[in-house]
Amino acid sequence: MNELTRRHFVGATAGLATAVAMASSLGAVPAQAADRSTAWTGRDSANGWEIPGEARNFRIEGSNQSVRLATGDAATILLYVARRFHYEIGRLRDGDVRGHRTSRRVRERHESNYLSGTAIEIRPQAYPLGVRGGLYPMELIVVRDILAELDGAVAWGGDFRAPKESHFEIALGPGHPKVKDAARKINGWNTGPGGQGAGATDAFDPGRQARARSFAHRNAALTA
Structure with missing residues (x-):
């Protein structure tokens, strides 16, 4: 452990000890005081998809994992x-x-979109609600490339006022042309000869990076 790391560890430990001591002297905070959640009462989720939508378990290709999603275009895109x-x-x-x-x-x-099966969390413990800057720059390039490639059909929680970098959602309502186009494009890659889509893209290609930056700027202007 170098000197800088040691100082950081000692300082963090001291801060933790102080916090624990203060909590002990003041008494435990009631659990409900920390719970800022409310009950979503709408028939639809925030992105306009019906609750309860049909949801079933889908395997995530290339991995040993699966996730429950609304069937149809939403599942195609989020998978x-x-x-x-x-x-x-x-x-x-x-x-x-x-x-x-x-x-x-x-x-x-935006968390209501989980109710309709039109949103996913990826590593929510690593990228929790309210925290920004959890992704490394190279990882952020990939996320921006995904968003640009899907042309607005998907929104990322890292761009929200209350950030949640683990969150990806269908950004538009069912039947929207951009949603249908994104799903059609992905289905074409899935059934085609290969060489396109997940596992075959290069997010670091200069042309793709330029397109992703342009898309991000346009999207920021629209949501400002």
């Missing part, structure tokens, strides 16, 4: 996002991916 994460950012392990759920407790509006 593609998960595959690219697995191939290009990090191997998906048990507990890394979560999709459809039935509990209506949400902390932010």
